[in-house]
Amino acid sequence: MFDNSHSFEKFSLEYPNKVPEDYNISKMQFTFDFIYRVLKLDESIDDAVKIVSDDYGLSEEYLMDYMLEERYILNKMNKNEFSNQIKRYNTKSLKKILKKHGLKTSGKREKIEKRIIDNKLIGNSYYLSSKSKIFYKNKKRRIKIFNKYLSSYYYFREFNEFYMDNYRKKEANIPIEFINLHINKAVEEKSHRRYIYNNHFMTEHFYKKGNYRKMLEYALKNYCMNINPIWKIDKLNEHFGLSRETYDHLTFLEEQISRNSIINMYYWIWDSFDFDKIIVSKYDGYRYLKDILNLKEYSKIIHDLNNRFYSNEELKIKKITQKTLFDY
Incomplete structure (x- = not known):
């Protein structure tokens, strides 16, 4: 349903900037x-x-x-190893191999196998x-989890270390906890870009699982940080506002979850940030969220956010750090 045709960079806990080529x-x-x-x-x-x-x-x-x-x-003929390999074939298949090479196909299974082995007819010298x-x-379980949920966005070496400490946990919880590690790291480093991308991955994860309430939680975290980019306060002119992915996520969820539930969770998510810097107030955030749920055109929302907040020279000079009346 969502456009993921653009490629995301992979994220590393160990290397926040330049990752070694062979990593x-x-x-x-x-x-x-x-x-x-x-x-x-x-x-x-x-x-x-x-x-x-x-x-x-x-x-x-x-x-x-x-x-x-x-x-x-x-690459050496080992009777026991070859015996295990030959068991993969039923008798009818072995007879076909013998017939193909112009050899007798009569006799019991043991004689047929001996004829195959003596003439080295299965496979090549390597097995x-x-x-x-x-x-x-x-290794099947850890590789399966990584390939299914994480391989597009993260590095296996770090996941493997995480897995060794968490392999006793339920399979469904392992990728979630691993992505949350990256989200927590982004908060620690105050990296807007890494926070948004990793929350996006989590949103997509719960979309694929059909868990729309959890999907909403992470979509709203991105929404709050998109409209109130507290870690980019000195670079507001570089901020484009609400991401298209978050807009699409929220319009999709409006069809799955009641509007009141979305708005109530929005207030809960906003308060969980405990913002000490405000660019767009909680009340304004609520108004823009209603615009999204009412399917107001994406470009118009972006244009309005940009004009009112991110291109506002007076706002950039003030660098708002006080909570507004609407936030209490």
Whole structure:
């Protein structure tokens, strides 16, 4: 429903400014992706190497060497490992392989398997080791959570550390708490941009979950900070006001939740900020919120905010720090 075609930067707790170039490349991630492709998608090892190395910007030679060195794949015929591999095929499939190579298809399963093994007809000289399957099973949950909820906006290395401290928690709570870490960090650093973006991600998270009351909570946090950008008071001329995403979120929620509930939550959210600086008052915020819920044109709201507040030279000189009468 919402336009997320524009790309957001990824956010790091450890590196607030310049993130190292290779910080987004996790050995755990590309190892998991490689094993998943071979184990679950039934791709050949060669094909999996090509796809994963391309996805992560690695050379095929590096990825192959790493998998061999860490013994995720083996290149020697091991009877036990090969026996596990051959069990993936039913007898009918094994007979088809033998027939394709002009070999006998008669006999019991044991003889058919021996014929396959003796002629090295399955796969190539490389195959997944037992270590790969154990790795896949142990890492599946954390990779699934990261890929499903967080991979577009955050770095796996930081999530992995967070996961190790929080893996006992319910799966649904893990991404929420991780994003809230970033929101709290933005508040600590008084970073308007990071606060808005991370609240946007949380809003989208609850939209996908169909939890519209929680979605409203984070949409209104962004709304309050959009119209009253207290951390940008010296750069109001750079502030464009209400974001289009927040406008879209609120107009959508007006169809899902009663208008009174939205307005009541707005007052609760505003008071939770405990603003010590006011640019747009709580009352004015209420008036603009009503305009949004009445579907007033987005561009007109922005124009009005800009003229009344963000381009007001007198306001910028005063740098309002007192709560107004309407805020009590």
